[in-house]
Amino acid sequence: MRGEGDHSLLKDGLARIQREVDSLFDALLPIPQDTRARLVEGMRYAAIGGGKRVRPLLLVSTAELFGVDRNRALRAGCAVEAIHAYSLIHDDLPCMDDDDLRHGKPTLHKAFDEATAVLAGDSLHALAFEILADQETSADPFTRSELILTLGNASGKDGMAGGQMMDMLAEGEDYDLHTITRLQQLKTGALLAAAVEMGAIMGHVQPEGRAHLRAYARDIGLAFQIADDLLDVEGDADKAGKALRKDESQGKQTFVTLMGVDKAREQARALVDQAIGHLAVHGEDAAMLRAVARYIVERDR
Amino acid sequence: MRGEGDHSLLKDGLARIQREVDSLFDALLPIPQDTRARLVEGMRYAAIGGGKRVRPLLLVSTAELFGVDRNRALRAGCAVEAIHAYSLIHDDLPCMDDDDLRHGKPTLHKAFDEATAVLAGDSLHALAFEILADQETSADPFTRSELILTLGNASGKDGMAGGQMMDMLAEGEDYDLHTITRLQQLKTGALLAAAVEMGAIMGHVQPEGRAHLRAYARDIGLAFQIADDLLDVEGDADKAGKALRKDESQGKQTFVTLMGVDKAREQARALVDQAIGHLAVHGEDAAMLRAVARYIVERDR
Numbered sequence: 049m050r051g052e053g054d055h056s057l058l059k060d061g062l063a064r065i066q067r068e069v070d071s072l073f074d075a076l077l078p079i080p081q082d083t084r085a086r087l088v089e090g091m092r093y094a095a096i097g098g099g100k101r102v103r104p105l106l107l108v109s110t111a112e113l114f115g116v117d118r119n120r121a122l123r124a125g126c127a128v129e130a131i132h133a134y135s136l137i138h139d140d141l142p143c144m145d146d147d148d149l150r151h152g153k154p155t156l157h158k159a160f161d162e163a164t165a166v167l168a169g170d171s172l173h174a175l176a177f178e179i180l181a182d183q184e185t186s187a188d189p190f191t192r193s194e195l196i197l198t199l200g201n202a203s204g205k206d207g208m209a210g211g212q213m214m215d216m217l218a219e220g221e222d223y224d225l226h227t228i229t230r231l232q233q234l235k236t237g238a239l240l241a242a243a244v245e246m247g248a249i250m251g252h253v254q255p256e257g258r259a260h261l262r263a264y265a266r267d268i269g270l271a272f273q274i275a276d277d278l279l280d281v282e283g284d285a286d287k288a289g290k291a292l293r294k295d296e297s298q299g300k301q302t303f304v305t306l307m308g309v310d311k312a313r314e315q316a317r318a319l320v321d322q323a324i325g326h327l328a329v330h331g332e333d334a335a336m337l338r339a340v341a342r343y344i345v346e347r348d349r
Numbered sequence: 350m351r352g353e354g355d356h357s358l359l360k361d362g363l364a365r366i367q368r369e370v371d372s373l374f375d376a377l378l379p380i381p382q383d384t385r386a387r388l389v390e391g392m393r394y395a396a397i398g399g400g401k402r403v404r405p406l407l408l409v410s411t412a413e414l415f416g417v418d419r420n421r422a423l424r425a426g427c428a429v430e431a432i433h434a435y436s437l438i439h440d441d442l443p444c445m446d447d448d449d450l451r452h453g454k455p456t457l458h459k460a461f462d463e464a465t466a467v468l469a470g471d472s473l474h475a476l477a478f479e480i481l482a483d484q485e486t487s488a489d490p491f492t493r494s495e496l497i498l499t500l501g502n503a504s505g506k507d508g509m510a511g512g513q514m515m516d517m518l519a520e521g522e523d524y525d526l527h528t529i530t531r532l533q534q535l536k537t538g539a540l541l542a543a544a545v546e547m548g549a550i551m552g553h554v555q556p557e558g559r560a561h562l563r564a565y566a567r568d569i570g571l572a573f574q575i576a577d578d579l580l581d582v583e584g585d586a587d588k589a590g591k592a593l594r595k596d597e598s599q600g601k602q603t604f605v606t607l608m609g610v611d612k613a614r615e616q617a618r619a620l621v622d623q624a625i626g627h628l629a630v631h632g633e634d635a636a637m638l639r640a641v642a643r644y645i646v647e648r649d650r
Contacts (some may be wrong), residue, residue, distance in 0.1 A: 080511075082531070083522060087506055087514035138471060141444075143463030162444030163517050166467070167510050170439060170474065174505030177478045181498035189491035196497055197482035204475030205388055209468050210381075213388035216464050221384060230383070 058339035065105045065125070070096050072126050076175065090160050090168035091175070095133045098151030100349070102272075102340065103128045106243040109336040110261060114251025121250055123185040124195055127176040128243045131203045134172035135239075137165050139212060145294075152289030176203075186250060194249045202242035211235025218300045225306050229270065232303075236276070237269030260326045267323035268341050274316040275345045277302040281309065288349045316345045359640035366406045366426070371397050373427050377476065391461050391469035392476070396434045399452030401650070403573075403641065404429045407544040410637040411562060415552025422551055424486040425496055428477040429544045432504045435473035436540075438466050440513060446595075453590030477504075487551060495550045503543035512536025519601045526607050530571065533604075537577070538570030561627045568624035569642050575617040576646045578603040582610065589650045617646045 073095045079088050104125030111121035140147040140155040141162060148158050157165035179185060180195045201207055211234030214227075223231065244265035248258045277295065281304050285292045295302045304312045323341045327334040374396045380386050405426030412422035441448040441456040442463060449459050458466035480486060481496045502508055512535030515528075524532065545566035549559045578596065582605050586593045596603045605613045624642045628635040 077506075080506075082528070083515045083518045084506060084511040084535075086518065087511060091506065134471075138467050141467065143442075144467060164514070166439050166442065166445060167514050167517070170435075170470075170504075171506040171510045173471065173474050174501050174508075174510065177497055178501035178505060181494050181501055183494075189489075189494040192494045193482050193484075193490040193497075196478055196494075200475050200479035200482055203471075204479060205378075205381075205385060205392065205472040207475075209472045209475065210385040210388060213465070213468050214384045216468070217384045217387065227383070234385075 054335075054339050054342070057335060058343050061105060061109070061336050061339065062101065062343075065101045065108060065122075066099075068122050069101050069104050069126055069129055072122060073129075076126070076179070086160070086164060087167055087171060090156055090164045091172055093159060094137050094156050094168060095130065095172060098153070099129070099133070100347070101125075101129065102344070103132055103240060103243040105340060106240065106265075106337070107247045109340065110244050110247025111250045112247075112336070113330055113333055114248065114253060116247070116250045120185055121247065123179055123182075124246050124250060125243070127179040127185075127195070127199060128239060128246065130172045130176040130179070131199060131208070132239060134169040134176075135203075135208055135212070137169040137172070141165060144212075144216070147291055149290050152286075173203075191249060191252070195246050198242050198245050198249060202238040207234055207238035207242075208236075211238070215300075219298050223301045225303075228301055228303060228306060232273040233266070233269065236273045237266065240269040240272060241265035260329060264323045264326040264337065264341070267319045267326070268344050271316045271319035271323065271341070272344045274303045274312050274319070275347065277304040278309065278312055278316070279347075279349070280304075283348065313345075320345050355636075355640050355643070358636060359644050362406055362410070362637050362640065363402065363644075366402045366409060366423075367400075369423050370402050370405050370427055370430055373423060374430075377427070377480070387461070387465060388468055388472060391457055391465045392473055394460060395438050395457050395469060396431065396473060399454070400430070400434070401648070402426075402430065403645070404433055404541060404544040406641060407541065407566075407638070408548045410635075410641065411545050411548025412551045413548075413637070414631055414634055415549065415554060417548070417551045421486055422548065424480055424483075425547050425551060426544070428480040428486075428496070428500060429540065429547065431473045431477040431480070432500060432509070433540060435470040435477075436504075436509055436513070438470040438473070442466060445513075445517065448592055450591050453587075474504075492550060492553070496547050499543050499546050499550060503539040508535055508539035508543075509537075512539065516601075520599050524602045526604075529602055529604060529607060533574040534567070534570060537574045538567065541570040541573060542566035561630060565624045565627040565638065565642070568620045568627070569645050572617045572620035572624065572642070573645045575604045575613050575620070576648065578605040579610065579613055579617070580649070581605070584649065614646075621646050 077088055077092050079085050107125040107128060108121045136150060137156050139145050140150055141157055147155055177196055181192055186192050211231050214231040215235055244261050248261050280292050280295050283292050320341045324338050327337055378389055378393050380389050408426040408429060409422045437451060438457050440446050441451055442458055448456055478497055482493055487493050512532050515532040516536055545562050549562050581593050581596050584593050621642045625639050628638055
């Protein structure tokens with residue numbers, strides 16, 4: 049199924065979205081002429097020049113299926129990425145996962161300090177909703193409001209933060225596969241799914257017309273997390289740009305501990321095939337979304 | 350100017366809004382049947398049963414001037430209060446102000462733990478925007494979007510979080526009165542002003558028709574902070590329900606250190622008179638907003 053064309057499509061797509069996201073964050077985060085400068089420098093440190101930008105790529109590629117203006121879709125993509133960036137800052141804090149390395153450089157609280165990390169995370173969190181509520185993202189206020197509701201639900205107690213809470217308690221609990229799946233759907237899946245959903249919302253696709261995209265997003269979300277668990281066991285920390293082998297040392301259950309390496313890899317690939325199947329209706333237009341699905345299980349970071 | 354009627358108006362107004370805010374947070378935060386329970390319990394601990402609820406009272410009282418349905422205004426008031434509550438949780442963290450007591454009970458990270466405090470703060474932050482983006486808050490999507498833009502701006506780098514960053518750096522800097530005013534306008538004033546502004550937005554008042562309300566909000570915001578600085582010097586920690594005399598021990602400049610106690614008190618009162626002057630156009634309808642303005646400098650917590 050996969051050829052050279054597919055590979056270069058994805059490579060170019062990632063390179064382009066990485067440039068675009070960096071450039072938009074640069075424009076959105078001018079450094080103020082007072083002591084807030086440190087805060088905005090912290091936000092820029094976390095938001096610019098790091099990360100694969102999978103979420104913005106998913107959002108922009110979905111929006112493209114429905115002819116949405118790329119600059120507007122990019123703004124919504126940066127809103128999702130701002131949420132992702134804030135969550136990494138807070139998750140890396142000493143009282144959370146206590147990580148020193150992220151995207152191959154010191155974590156924000158190491159490069160700056162913990163207080164700046166807390167506040168820069170909070171400010172990126174607010175920035176996400178400021179971006180979405182601005183009419184430059186969509187001229188239609190109903191669309192703006194739907195984007196915000198979708199991102200809010202995906203990031204709070206019923207989404208990412210809820211999943212992170214379950215993960216923080218995982219060391220003491222003997223989670224089964226059902227619970228691990230639920231945890232990961234919240235912690236990682238909800239925001240990936242929101243990116244796809246938001247692309248469709250910008251394309252004015254009604255909820256009943258988004259079911260296949262939601263199914264695609266759910267499958268790649270799960271595949272993404274299984275791939276992360278495999279990377280944690282088999283990956284190269286230099287390439288990943290962060291500490292690995294953490295799940296094992298913390299005695300946490302993961303897809304890999306529960307299923308074994310071979311079964312987990314098989315399951316991830318099956319999920320990707322299934323995800324790609326949901327895109328059939330879009331034909332060649334969905335080439336990038338298919339490429340992203342494959343990348344998710346084949347990436348080395 | 351001030352009589353018994355004014356006093357009981359405020360007392361009843363505060364008691365009512367406190368009941369209403371507690372009841373709405375209770376409804377918005379059901380405890381889930383999985384390990385996220387701890388997260389939601391943390392959110393409830395911080396959001397229910399504490400705080401003066403000045404911001405919701407300001408929002409609801411402003412909205413009332415324009416005939417807005419009280420239940421809808423209350424939802425927006427709870428969104429502002431959710432932002433306020435999350436900011437207190439994060440400000441109290443050991444890496445920030447390191448406070449053990451808030452609203453007369455242990456701070457969230459003391460009663461639970463730091464990780465839960467970070468995540469409960471983040472989840473209340475997201476909840477604020479989830480509430481505002483819901484059509485139960487306003488049937489008009491443009492209104493919802495404007496509410497979100499106003500609250501987002503007031504809480505991020507150009508508002509509350511920016512002011513908190515300036516405050517964190519205050520120990521090392523020799524801020525003058527101009528800088529302290531700017532810091533406090535961001536840290537405290539922006540959210541109080543947003544509450545008033547959001548009440549007017551719900552009343553479909555155009556930006557040019559909100560100028561006097563913005564002036565009212567700016568004046569009470571500054572008066573509120575001067576009163577806080579006076580409380581820090583002269584207040585009773587038991588009544589305040591939190592540690593006092595912190596500014597002095599940290600060597601921070603405040604309105605009181607820069608102006609002296611007498612001048613500061615005089616200034617706060619003058620600001621309240623000025624704020625009340627801006628409400629003249631509303632006549633008797635603005636009785637509650639006038640009462641709130643007076644309360645702000647006369648409160649003991």
